[in-house]
Amino acid sequence: MKTVAAPELTSLISPGKVGIRARMPEGHTIHRIARDHSRDFVGQQLTVISPQGRFATGARKLNGRTLESVDAHGKHLCYHWSNGKLLHIHLGLYGKFRGHRTPAPEPRGQVRLRVIGHQKGFDLNGPNACELVTKKNWLAIRTRLGEDPLRADSDSERAWSRISRSR
Numbered sequence: 001m002k003t004v005a006a007p008e009l010t011s012l013i014s015p016g017k018v019g020i021r022a023r024m025p026e027g028h029t030i031h032r033i034a035r036d037h038s039r040d041f042v043g044q045q046l047t048v049i050s051p052q053g054r055f056a057t058g059a060r061k062l063n064g065r066t067l068e069s070v071d072a073h074g075k076h077l078c079y080h081w082s083n084g085k086l087l088h089i090h091l092g093l094y095g096k097f098r099g100h101r102t103p104a105p106e107p108r109g110q111v112r113l114r115v116i117g118h119q120k121g122f123d124l125n126g127p128n129a130c131e132l133v134t135k136k137n138w139l140a141i142r143t144r145l146g147e148d149p150l151r152a153d154s155d156s157e158r159a160w161s162r163i164s165r166s167r
Contacts, residue, residue: 034072047116051107092128
């Protein structure tokens with residue numbers, strides 16, 4: 001089983017202090033996941049379930065549908081389905097994808113979302129967001145985030161203007 005975009009846990013050891021620090025995957029990692037999921041799942045009628053149960057209602061609405069595209073914007077992913085539904089995922093600090101071949105292994109940990117294709121599948125554990133959104137909601141998320149310089153349709157001047165103003 002291959003783990004993708006798992007936050008790295010780094011021990012912090014300093015005099016009198018021990019702890020764990022998690023690192024959120026950066027935008028380039030999210031864009032790679034979008035490319036990988038596009039290559040592996042777009043055009044397929046997929047099995048979608050929520051072994052944990054927290055996304056059961058959403059999974060039922062996607063189960064058996066065809067994935068049309070996967071879109072990355074910043075650290076957010078959006079999966080576009082044949083029934084017009086949009087699945088928004090934001091990994092946050094602890095979310096991770098685990099890729100696997102079919103047949104799928106037993107779920108490991110609290111699997112919020114399991115997607116199974118013809119030859120591959122993935123599990124999603126611990127995301128900050130895993131939700132069905134409307135096109136209007138997805139546009140609002142993208143607008144709030146601003147330009148993503150990793151996207152081909154990005155306005156590089158606007159991106160640089162915003163980045164150069166931040167501290």
